[in-house]
Amino acid sequence: MPAPLISIVLPAYDLQGQLADCLDSILEQSFGGFEVIVVADPSPDCPSRVPHAAQDGRVSVLRLNATVGVGRSRNAGAAQATGRYLLFLDSDHVLDPGALLALAEKVSAAQDPQLLLFGHTRLHAGQVWPGAAAGLLASVAAEAGSGCFRVTDHPELLGAPAQVWDRLISRRLWEDEALAFPEGEYEEVPVAYQALLAAERIVLLERELVQIRRRHTVHPTGSPGSSTFDLFDQYERSFELLDGRPEYDALRPQLFGRMIQHYLFVFDLAGCVSRAARPRFFHRAAEHYQRYLPAGFKRPGGRAGLKFSLLAGGAYSAFEVAKLSQIARTAVAGRGGRG
Structure with a gap:
């Protein structure tokens, strides 16, 4: 079986009971060249049974023997990934229909970029809101067009919230740059910036592909001993x-x-x-x-x-x-x- 194009790394922390919806949105995608690596540790926030894991061969479960938090769970999932690209999601994320196909087509058209940035929305109080970087991405896309660039060509991109679930990261870039989430809360901040700085071929897809449905805006699950500080x-x-x-x-x-x-x-x-x-x-x-x-x-x-x-x-x-x-x-x- 050929290696998948996209490896989706999904920590199983499910404080809000949304893991099944997240997995449904992935497995219902029209593009099938992906794998899902669900990472679960002994934390009570992780379910003992992962939806679809026994029925769908595209879903594998990596069980860790210690409670480690979101960052180290993502690192463990990335180490097991076989796809050319990494997509990091959380249980309260839902993929837009056609999202993976859109990513695959953009990767092909851009001839294998190292980093692909895209938009997201937020569902809050029954309303859908644009992501905080929507205007910024539109502005950069208007200048950059469909071509690749470096972040030094568009420094304003560092002004966007530092997240890892609104971008596709080349696994080669991940390995070559020894990218890894550090301990503590807000672990995605330095990883997002390191990937932006290291990538020589960045491309934008001006489309909202992920919706976040987090009912609480505090950090979901940090490593033991972590804090807002x-x-x-x-x-x-x-x-x-x-x-x-x-x-x-x-x-x-x-x-x-x-x-x-x-x-x-x-x-x-x-x-x-x-x-x-x-x-x-x-x-x-x-x-x-x-x-x-x-x-x-x-x-x-x-x-x-x-x-x-x-x-x-x-x-x-x-x-x-x-x-x-x-x-x-x-x-x-x-x-x-x-x-």
Whole structure:
């Protein structure tokens, strides 16, 4: 049997009971040149029985003998993959009908790119929302067309959220660059950036192929001992990728801006940073602001710019007051200004 084109690596952490839907969306694809490697460890978040595994030969289950979290599960699945490309999904993802065929056709037309970026949507509160990078991908696609490029040709791509489930990664690139997810939460951040920097042939597919149906926006399952504070380690690893490479200097403002946006997003997201940990998280973020601030960086305008400014100065109390004021204004606006 010939090797598949695409190996789909799927950690089996199923906190929301969506693994079966994810697998259904994969196995119902019209393109059949793929394999699915479901990685399960002893965590109670992983089911004892994986749907379809006994009935469909395209699905294999890799069972680990220790609880390791999403990152190391993905590493184990990638090590077992036989396809030319790797696609990393989570149990709360659903593939769009025709997604794998679209990927296969784009790979063929682009003559085996090392990295293929595509769009995604989010299902939340019964509505489908475009992914955070939809506008950015459209802008780059308008300039790059159907051809391949390097990230230095489009530094703005580092301003997109660093995810691994909205891209197809060549397994050769994965092995040649010794790509691997580190320990901790937000483990995909340095991997996404390393793949972007290393790939000499990147191509875009301006189509939404994956839908995320995560009912909770906190990190699904980290390795034992992981925490939200791992986010700082992941960005330190990411900036280390630029060190000693003058050709990457033009990328620093984009990576910096994305880092600060990510910190502010996590800081504001309910359930991510406990009330007791908020001062410490804020000041760690402020320290990174000063450490990695590139020369000539321009803060965004409006409310986002105010947050950048308060973080730059380490003004935690003022930041919290500004947030409470915004919440109050939003509440008043929601009542139509009535008391």
